[in-house]
Structures are given as C-alpha cells and as structure tokens.
Amino acid sequence: MSKINPQPPTDFTGIETTEPAKEAAGFTAVFSSMKHVFGAMPVRRGLKSLLHLNQKGGVDCPSCAWPDPDGERSKIAEYCENGAKAIAEEATTRKVTPVFFQKYSVAELSQKSDYWLGQQGRLTHPLIVKEGSHHYEKIAWNDAFQLIGNQLNKLDSPDEAIFYTSGRTSNEAAFLYQLFIRMYGTNNMPDCSNMCHESSGSALGETLGLGKGSVKLDDFEKAEVIMILGQNPGTNHPRMLSALEKAKRAGAKIISVNPLIEAGLLKFKHPQEMRDVVLGGEKLTDIYLQIRINGDLALLKAFNKILFEAEKRTGEVFDKDFLINQTENYENYIKSLESESLEQLSAECGIVLEEIRAAAELLIQHKKIIVCWAMGLTQHKNSVPTIREVVNLLLLKGSIGIEGGGTCPVRGHSNVQGDRTMGIYEKPPKVLLDNLQKVFGFEPPRKHGFDTVDAIKAMAEGKAKVFIGMGGNFLSATPDTEFTAKALQNCDLTVHVSTKLNRSHLIHGKTALILPTLGRTDLDMQASGEQFVSVEDSMGVVHSSKGVLKPVSEHLLSEPAIVAGIAKATLRNNIVDWDSLVANYDNIRALIEQSIAGFENYNVRVRQDGGFYLPNPPRERKFATDTQKAKFTINELESIKLKEGEYLMMTIRSHDQFNTTVYGLDDRYRGIYNERRIIMMNETDMQEADLEKYQIVNLHNNHGGIERVAEKFIVVPYNIPQKCVATYFPEANVLVPIDSYADISKTPTSKSVIITITKAP
Ligand SMILES: Nc1nc2c(c(=O)[nH]1)N[C@H]1C(S)=C(S)[C@@H](COP(=O)(O)OP(=O)(O)OC[C@H]3O[C@@H](n4cnc5c(=O)[nH]c(N)nc54)[C@H](O)[C@@H]3O)O[C@H]1N2
Ligand SMILES: Nc1nc2c(c(=O)[nH]1)N[C@H]1C(S)=C(S)[C@@H](COP(=O)(O)OP(=O)(O)OC[C@H]3O[C@@H](n4cnc5c(=O)[nH]c(N)nc54)[C@H](O)[C@@H]3O)O[C@H]1N2
Ligand SMILES: [Mo]
Numbered sequence: 001m002s003k004i005n006p007q008p009p010t011d012f013t014g015i016e017t018t019e020p021a022k023e024a025a026g027f028t029a030v031f032s033s034m035k036h037v038f039g040a041m042p043v044r045r046g047l048k049s050l051l052h053l054n055q056k057g058g059v060d061c062p063s064c065a066w067p068d069p070d071g072e073r074s075k076i077a078e079y080c081e082n083g084a085k086a087i088a089e090e091a092t093t094r095k096v097t098p099v100f101f102q103k104y105s106v107a108e109l110s111q112k113s114d115y116w117l118g119q120q121g122r123l124t125h126p127l128i129v130k131e132g133s134h135h136y137e138k139i140a141w142n143d144a145f146q147l148i149g150n151q152l153n154k155l156d157s158p159d160e161a162i163f164y165t166s167g168r169t170s171n172e173a174a175f176l177y178q179l180f181i182r183m184y185g186t187n188n189m190p191d192c193s194n195m196c197h198e199s200s201g202s203a204l205g206e207t208l209g210l211g212k213g214s215v216k217l218d219d220f221e222k223a224e225v226i227m228i229l230g231q232n233p234g235t236n237h238p239r240m241l242s243a244l245e246k247a248k249r250a251g252a253k254i255i256s257v258n259p260l261i262e263a264g265l266l267k268f269k270h271p272q273e274m275r276d277v278v279l280g281g282e283k284l285t286d287i288y289l290q291i292r293i294n295g296d297l298a299l300l301k302a303f304n305k306i307l308f309e310a311e312k313r314t315g316e317v318f319d320k321d322f323l324i325n326q327t328e329n330y331e332n333y334i335k336s337l338e339s340e341s342l343e344q345l346s347a348e349c350g351i352v353l354e355e356i357r358a359a360a361e362l363l364i365q366h367k368k369i370i371v372c373w374a375m376g377l378t379q380h381k382n383s384v385p386t387i388r389e390v391v392n393l394l395l396l397k398g399s400i401g402i403e404g405g406g407t408c409p410v411r412g413h414s415n416v417q418g419d420r421t422m423g424i425y426e427k428p429p430k431v432l433l434d435n436l437q438k439v440f441g442f443e444p445p446r447k448h449g450f451d452t453v454d455a456i457k458a459m460a461e462g463k464a465k466v467f468i469g470m471g472g473n474f475l476s477a478t479p480d481t482e483f484t485a486k487a488l489q490n491c492d493l494t495v496h497v498s499t500k501l502n503r504s505h506l507i508h509g510k511t512a513l514i515l516p517t518l519g520r521t522d523l524d525m526q527a528s529g530e531q532f533v534s535v536e537d538s539m540g541v542v543h544s545s546k547g548v549l550k551p552v553s554e555h556l557l558s559e560p561a562i563v564a565g566i567a568k569a570t571l572r573n574n575i576v577d578w579d580s581l582v583a584n585y586d587n588i589r590a591l592i593e594q595s596i597a598g599f600e601n602y603n604v605r606v607r608q609d610g611g612f613y614l615p616n617p618p619r620e621r622k623f624a625t626d627t628q629k630a631k632f633t634i635n636e637l638e639s640i641k642l643k644e645g646e647y648l649m650m651t652i653r654s655h656d657q658f659n660t661t662v663y664g665l666d667d668r669y670r671g672i673y674n675e676r677r678i679i680m681m682n683e684t685d686m687q688e689a690d691l692e693k694y695q696i697v698n699l700h701n702n703h704g705g706i707e708r709v710a711e712k713f714i715v716v717p718y719n720i721p722q723k724c725v726a727t728y729f730p731e732a733n734v735l736v737p738i739d740s741y742a743d744i745s746k747t748p749t750s751k752s753v754i755i756t757i758t759k760a761p
Pocket of ligand 3: 196412
C-alpha cells in the first residue's frame with residue numbers, strides 16, 4: 001500500500017528552455033487555444049462553448065475577473081487563450097466515473113501529478129470514502145446530505161465547522177451558502193480572497209472607505225499614466241492587454257514594476273485585430289522598473305518624496321483643493337516623508353535613482369493616473385502598508401474619483417468580488433447581519449469566524465472537525481502543505497463541491513465526500529426551466545452568465561441545489577423555502593435585493609445587456625470612512641534582511657495553469673518548457689553558490705524553527721534581480737510557512753518566502 005502524498009510527485013518530464021518572448025498573444029495564442037479546446041471535446045461542443053464565451057447573455061469566462069467592454073461588443077466575443085484553456089478544462093467530455101475509483105485507490109491517485117489528475121475529466125457522481133476504506137465509491141445524493149447534516153448537528157458548537165469558498169461560485173449560490181451557514185450558527189467562512197486580494201480590501205477600506213477598486217474599464221482610454229505593479233496580465237488577465245493597447249493608442253504612458261521582464265507587459269499583438277497582425281502590435285511599457293522582490297513600498301515612498309519636492313518648487317503638482325477639503329492626515333504624512341532619504345529608498349528597492357526620477361517625472365506631469373496591481377503587491381508581510389502607499393500617491397495627485405484615474409486592484413477568480421458582496425466573509429459587516437436578521441427573522445452569529453490561516457490552525461488543533469469546500473482546492477492553494485494536510489486529515493468529515501478531481505480530495509478526513517457540480521458552461525435546468533446566474537467583475541459590474549452545454553452526467557447538481565440539500569438536512573427550523581429558491585433563481589435574487597444594498601430591481605437589471613454597476617462612492621469622490629474623508633497613512637519601511645546564503649522567493653503562476661489546475665507543462669512567454677519543478681535564479685548568484693544550469697537542488701525554509709523542504713527543483717538561469725528567486729505555485733507551497741502572513745490582512749506571504757538552497761544528493 002503506497003503512502004499518501006500531499007505534494008505533487010517529483011518525477012521530471014524533460015526540461016527545455018529558450019530566450020523569453022518579447023511580446024504576447026498573436027497567432028500562436030489563437031492556435032494554442034484551439035488546440036486545448038478541440039483536444040478536450042468534440043468540435044461542435046468546442047465551437048459552441050467559444051461562440052458563447054463573454055457574449056452578452058452568454059457564458060461569463062471563468063478564467064479571470066477582467067470586465068467586458070461596456071458599449072459595443074464585437075460579433076466574435078472577446079476571449080483569450082487562457083480563457084479558452086479554462087473552458088476546455090471545464091467543458092471536456094472526458095469523465096471520472098465510479099469505475100475509475102474502483103481501479104485507483106486514494107493513495108495511488110495521490111502519487112499522480114496535478115496535471116494528470118486534471119486530465120482525467122469531469123466528476124460524474126457523488127462519492128464517499130468511508131472510514132477505514134481506501135477507495136471512493138458511489139453514494140446517493142440524499143444519503144450524502146443526511147451524512148453532512150448528522151455530522152454538523154453532532155458538533156459541540158457550530159464554530160467547529162469550517163465552510164470554505166473559492167471564487168467561481170455565483171452570487172446566487174454564494175448568497176444561499178452564507179445564509180445557510182449563518183442560520184446554522186457560525187461565521188467560519190474562510191475564502192480564496194484571504195490568500196489573494198485581502199490586503200487590497202484592508203488597505204482600500206481603511207483609507208477610502210470601500211475595499212474595491214475605483215476605476216471603470218473606459219477610464220483606461222482616458223488615462224495619461226498607467227502604473228502596473230506586481231501583475232502579469234499577459235498570462236493572468238490577457239484581455240487587459242486590449243485595454244492597455246487602446247490606452248497607448250490614446251497617448252497613455254505605461255510604467256511597469258516587476259522583478260521579471262514579463263512579455264505581456266512589453267508588447268501586445270491582438271489576436272482578433274487584423275491591424276495588429278499586419279502592423280506588428282503595440283509597444284506597451286514605456287518605463288520598466290525591474291524591482292527587487294518586496295521593494296515596492298520603498299519605490300512608492302521615493303515617488304511620493306520626489307513629487308513633494310517638485311510641489312515645493314512649482315506649487316503645481318498636488319491637487320490642493322482636494323487635499324484640503326477631502327483628505328486628512330496630509331500634514332503628518334508630508335512630515336514623515338522629509339525624514340526619508342532617496343538614496344536609501346533607491347538602495348532598498350534596487351532601482352537606480354535616475355530611473356526612479358524618470359518615472360516620477362511622468363507622475364509629476366500628469367494627473368489622470370491609474371495604478372493597477374495584483375499578487376506581486378498583496379502577498380507580503382507589508383502588503384497593506386504598500387497598498388496604502390499607492391493610495392497616498394493617488395491622493396497627493398487628486399487622482400481618485402476623476403475620469404482616467406484611480407485604483408485598480410485586478411481581481412483573480414471570476415466572481416471572487418461578488419462572493420464578498422454576497423456576504424462570504426469571516427468578518428461580516430454589521431449592516432449585513434442586521435439585514436439578514438430583518439429579512440429572515442433569525443439571530444445571525446455576531447462573533448467573527450476563522451479566516452484561511454486560522455481555519456487550518458483550528459483543524460490542526462482539533463478545534464474544528466468538519467470542513468466543507470464550495471469549489472477550490474484548499475490543500476494545494478493554502479500555505480505549508482504538509483501542515484495543512486495533517487490539519488485536514490484530523491477532521492471527522494471533509495466535503496468538496498467540485499467540478500474536477502484535485503489533490504484536496506485525496507488528503508481527507510476520517511470520512512470524505514465529493515459532491516460533483518455543474519460548472520459555468522453547463523446548462524442549468526430546474527423546475528421552472530433553464531436558469532442563469534450572475535457574477536460581479538473586477539470593476540463592480542454585475543451581469544448574467546448562462547451555461548449552454550449539455551452536462552456530462554445526469555447526476556450533477558447545481559451549487560444552489562447542493563446548498564439547499566445540505567441546508568434541508570441540517571437546519572431544524574426551516575424558515576426558508578429552499579425548494580422554491582432552487583426551482584427559480586429569480587427567487588434567490590429577490591432575497592438578495594432585500595438583503596444587500598445596490599441590488600434594487602435585481603431581476604430586471606441583471607437581464608439588461610451588460611448588466612449594471614454597483615454603487616462605488618470613491619468613484620464619485622465620496623469616502624465612507626468614519627470622518628467622510630480619504631486618509632493619508634504613514635507606512636514605516638521594515639525591510640527583509642537576508643543572511644548569507646538566503647534568497648527571497650516568490651511563488652508565481654506559469655502560463656499553463658489556473659491556480660492549482662495545471663493545463664500543461666509550458667511557461668511559453670518565459671521560455672521554460674516541459675517542466676514545473678524549476679527555480680529561476682540570477683546567474684551571478686548561481687556562480688557564487690557554485691550552481692550550474694539545470695542543476696538539481698533542494699529548497700529549504702526554516703521559519704519558526706521548523707524545517708520545510710521542497711525536494712528536487714531544477715535551476716534555470718533567468719533575468720531576475722540578485723538574491724531573488726522564483727518558483728511555481730502550488731509545487732512550492734510546502735515552503736510557505738503557516739505563521740508568515742501579512743500584517744492586518746493575514747494573507748500568507750507567498751511572494752516573500754526566505755529560502756536556502758542545497759545541491760540535491
Ligand atoms: N491564466 C490564468 N489566469 C489567472 C490565474 C491563473 O492562475 N491562470 N489566476 C487568477 C487569480 S486567482 C489571480 S489572484 C490572478 C493572479 O494574477 P497575478 O498577480 O498576475 O499572478 P502571479 O503569477 O502570482 O504574478 C505576480 C506577478 O507579480 C510579480 N511579483 C512578484 N513579487 C513581486 C514584488 O514583490 N513586487 C512586484 N512589483 N512584483 C512582484 C511576479 O513577477 C509576477 O509577474 O490571476 C487570475 N487569472
Ligand atoms: N504559493 C502560492 N499560493 C497561492 C497563491 C500564490 O500566488 N502562491 N495564490 C493564491 C490565490 S490568489 C488564490 S485565489 C488561491 C486559489 O485557491 P482556490 O480557489 O482554492 O483554488 P483553485 O485552484 O482555483 O481551485 C480549483 C478547483 O476548483 C474546482 N472548481 C472549478 N470550477 C468550479 C465551479 O464552478 N464550482 C465548483 N464548486 N468547483 C469548481 C475544481 O474542482 C478545481 O480543482 O490560491 C492562493 N494560493
Ligand atoms: Mo486569486
């Protein structure tokens with residue numbers, strides 16, 4: 001009997017490397033997406049899925065939260081190579097049936113790679129591993145619901161259960177899920193956002209009064225300067241490149257801040273525009289600042305100090321009316337800048353002062369400034385201070401709440417923002433709980449629940465005994481894989497509502513269930529007919545998404561139906577008519593309208609082409625803070641000191657994955673093929689450490705006196721600042737310490753892990 005393996009296995013697949021690419025998209029991208037779609041399903045099904053992708057009234061692309069253009073939409077919907085891969089992954093006609101689980105034990109499956117697991121196809125039946133058994137087997141839906149209900153009702157307190165949510169869950173399913181969980185009696189609702197943009201939400205909520213971005217898509221065409229920090233849009237938000245292309249054509253300047261020279265930030269050839277194909281595409285970045293990992297706070301402070309010096313000289317750099325009337329703490333903030341030294345800040349971030357000054361000059365000259373960021377800013381110990389410093393910059397310039405300017409945290413999962421709006425939050429705002437109490441007449445729990453890090457610790461300590469995951473891949477997405485594995489195995493029951501097989505199904509509690517569900521692309525038929533769901537994109541637009549493909553199995557239930565099933569089997573006093581809600585999702589939307597601000601007339605407005613915008617006060621220069629003013633904050637620089645032989649590691653996404661779902665083994669734009677267990681390293685560092693190209697090494701982390709090892713990674717020489725290294729998530733998650741997280745937001749520090757490197761024996 002083989003041992004259960006919580007990490008992807010270490011067999012190598014044959015690495016090849018080339019020079020990194022200098023542009024993104026183009027014909028290769030279109031070709032590559034076709035290959036993925038038609039390799040996974042019959043041609044008719046493939047064409048149908050692509051033709052409906054991101055069309056008004058069609059399927060919302062499950063790959064990212066970038067918005068669709070507001071006005072006109074082309075006959076060919078806007079989608080990208082990686083959207084097509086996401087569709088291929090979900091709409092595949094390959095199936096993982098109960099026979100498959102007779103053939104492979106759980107332990108055997110745990111020896112397979114993430115890529116292999118994903119390739120096996122869609123889950124078709126509800127499944128159970130009974131206590132002591134080594135195989136999943138079929139279970140009837142009702143028996144599964146009863147089992148969950150019995151376990152939940154056996155707990156000493158509802159706070160011994162954990163209810164995770166990933167970010168693909170629709171508004172309708174998320175609302176029902178949080179309603180059921182609060183009726184059951186807990187706020188233990190960790191979500192993927194805890195590991196993602198929580199730092200953005202914390203920083204923006206505190207300073208501007210709303211934890212969301214302020215720009216709209218059409219602000220990009222009006223912007224004069226766009227700064228992109230810690231984001232790789234060529235891979236993770238490819239449709240953003242067409243917005244950047246339009247911005248450039250309208251005259252905007254782009255500043256990119258990244259330790260890597262990412263192809264998608266250099267140049268873009270629109271695969272669906274003849275002009276680009278013929279003329280060779282649009283150069284994007286004007287000034288590329290190759291920053292050291294976690295150097296952003298120092299860089300932003302340097303920018304703000306240079307802006308202040310220019311303001312002192314000319315009196316024309318800051319928006320003084322705005323500063324006086326709508327902000328607070330300006331004087332103290334400015335005083336704090338005076339004690340900073342530009343030389344030191346430049347040394348901290350690793351960018352020479354002339355380059356910093358050149359970029360700052362663009363900020364001095366212009367007011368319509370958009371700042372975009374993603375995981376390169378949010379997953380560090382000082383992420384919240386760093387993002388607050390972004391806000392300081394925009395406030396100095398008066399660049400918030402104007403056309404062509406503002407904050408743009410670029411969200412990850414396609415409905416992660418909507419799930420939060422629906423109340424998936426371990427620290428629910430009072431107004432939400434008051435509304436639930438008013439509308440449904442029950443007393444919702446007021447005590448804050450566990451976030452992701454605390455949920456893992458609670459399971460490890462035996463304080464939580466049941467884990468239910470609405471989507472996602474909790475084991476592989478969270479930090480400290482070995483520790484999290486033990487925590488999950490400590491549970492009496494683990495349950496995953498999933499579309500595809502993943503590693504979290506294989507590292508389970510005493511009893512485990514897999515509940516197979518419909519995905520975005522699947523036709524959702526209920527008692528009243530075909531249903532659609534709704535989602536909120538990165539810019540606060542709520543719109544519909546309707547699946548079109550015949551589900552691969554008749555045994556799949558929709559997420560709302562699964563929540564209703566669990567709720568009916570668990571709650572004793574059912575004050576909600578769960579069946580009627582599932583029969584017609586309009587009934588769910590009517591309840592959302594009553595419970596959450598901004599959803600007036602939901603059922604009518606969601607049917608309009610393109611949907612509707614949610615209220616966004618900062619967009620109107622209104623700040624719902626305690627003082628009704630935007631706040632300057634003073635953010636002390638606390639730099640990470642590396643000892644001899646230590647490196648700062650960021651764990652990033654390759655071009656061929658969606659989070660823990662591995663589509664293929666290539667990172668095409670970075671020129672790394674056929675292998676994921678690699679570590680990108682600076683060549684001078686390699687020489688000093690006596691490491692050769694393709695040398696096989698072990699990676700170590702020692703946070704908190706615990707030795708963590710990731711075995712057998714291949715060294716790839718790469719253009720990256722000295723002492724900085726990069727590996728892929730989730731293979732390197734074993735090194736991310738559970739106790740290393742961002743101040744305030746508690747986001748694990750997946751982009752600044754201190755490691756040492758040894759040659760593998
Ligand atoms: N195809 C595809 N699309 C996706 C996803 C996917 O996995 N695949 N995931 C989705 C999700 S959930 C999310 S959250 C987003 C993620 O989108 P990104 O945030 O773009 O994803 P990462 O690969 O984590 O990339 C982080 C980028 O930040 C840079 N970086 C790392 N550390 C630092 C730093 O300290 N400072 C600066 N300035 N830069 C740094 C890295 O070099 C890299 O370019 O994408 C979403 N879209
Ligand atoms: N080291 C490191 N760790 C990270 C990150 C990092 O950059 N570095 N990034 C973090 C970020 S930004 C995020 S958002 C998290 C992601 O964490 P998660 O959201 O938990 O992980 P995913 O890989 O997106 O989840 C994939 C699984 O979701 C299921 N699924 C797909 N579609 C659906 C659906 O429609 N419904 C249901 N019910 N299930 C579905 C499939 O079974 C699939 O296996 O990971 C975080 N972890
Ligand atoms: Mo994310």
